[in-house]
Amino acid sequence: MCGIAGQINFDDAPVVPQRIAAMGASLRHRGPDDAGVYVDGSVGLAHQRLSILDLSPAGHQPMSNEDGTVWIVFNGEIYNFEELRDRLGDRHKFKSRTDTEVIVHLYEEFGLDCVAMLRGMFAIAIWDAREHRLVLARDRVGKKPLYYAQGRNSLTFASELKALLVGASPRSVDPVAVHHYLTFQYVPAPWSIFQGIKKLRPGHILVCEQGTCTE
Secondary structure, three states: OOEEEEEEEEEOOOHHHHHHHHHHOOOOHHOEEEEEEEEEEEEEEEEEEEEOOOOHHHHHHOOOOOOEEEEEEEEEEEEOOHHHHHHHOOOOOOOOOOOHHHHHHHHHHHHHHHHOOOOOOEEEEEOOOOOOOEEEEEEOOOOOOOOOOOOOOOOOOOOOOOHOOOOOOOEEOOOHHHHHHHHOOEEEEEOOOOOOEEEEEEEEEEEEOOOOEEE
8 A cells, every 4th residue: 555645836926846746745654665756836746655665775655757757656567568568669768667667658549548557556646747647547457546727727646635735725615515424424526524535536637738638
């Protein structure tokens, strides 16, 4: 279990590095082995790592491709990553033995179609600096959580609600979510218990580019 979090500002205003770090730190219980933050202008990513595959520092996240144009934070496990790595052949220079790095290079070659190739449980955030695009994806069963909140000029995301509340205004409880909770004993996606915060639905992809987010 790891924790991911981040933010993109649609108006190109720089994110606050301290807030990105604080969002990640709030998820330390999900990944006490390592922590990382990547900030580039209007985008910030944070990761708390529980080391499972490739325990070396090479597995540090946020992780990038060879030229630093594609970045990822990832929570989960990809069961067929070795098969997918073999499919990539020698077209990429790998610095680790992690499933995370395989996802980065799959995205480079196949774009959004790479998500359908993954067998496992996952919550993924990919920042594509070339296209100025943020991609969020969740596994088909929804084993790994991923919440997001979209405002007029920004979108924030995280593995847990508490990270989205860092530095944010107090939230109001969503009465529709309460109704669902009393009916099902849990809050189904896309709702969360708070108004203005959604859960990405299992098996779905959220793409943010040019100030618009589509699922």
